[in-house]
Amino acid sequence: MSQYVLEAELQEKPPPEAGRRHAHGDERLILSELDPERVIDHLEPADKVELITFGTLRETCPKCEQAHLKLVLRQRRVRLAHLFCTGCHSCYDAHYLDGAPALTI
Secondary structure, three states: OOEEEEOOOOOOOOOOOOOOOOOOOOOOEEEEEEOHHHHEOOOOOOOOOOOOEEEEEEEEOOOOOOOEEEEEOOEOOEOOOEEEEOOOOOEEEEEEOOOOEOOOO
């Protein structure tokens, strides 16, 4: 599987609001491509799996470079929280440069 480093868009950020989670110090993400068979349960090859996504991210897919990634949390047939590309159907895990996971609460 492949790994990609995504640079954060440089923008001036407002000061964090009290009580809100603070962004990680280094905002560059490392995406590791995941095997979709390890992430999503498939019963039959012809089965359609409906994924509930939780928002579109600013990061685009490093493979097809067109579609914005979507966050998919664990659910009925999804084993791991991951980032999903609707363009090429790739799945990614994300962590920061220091190794801290980006998809945990």
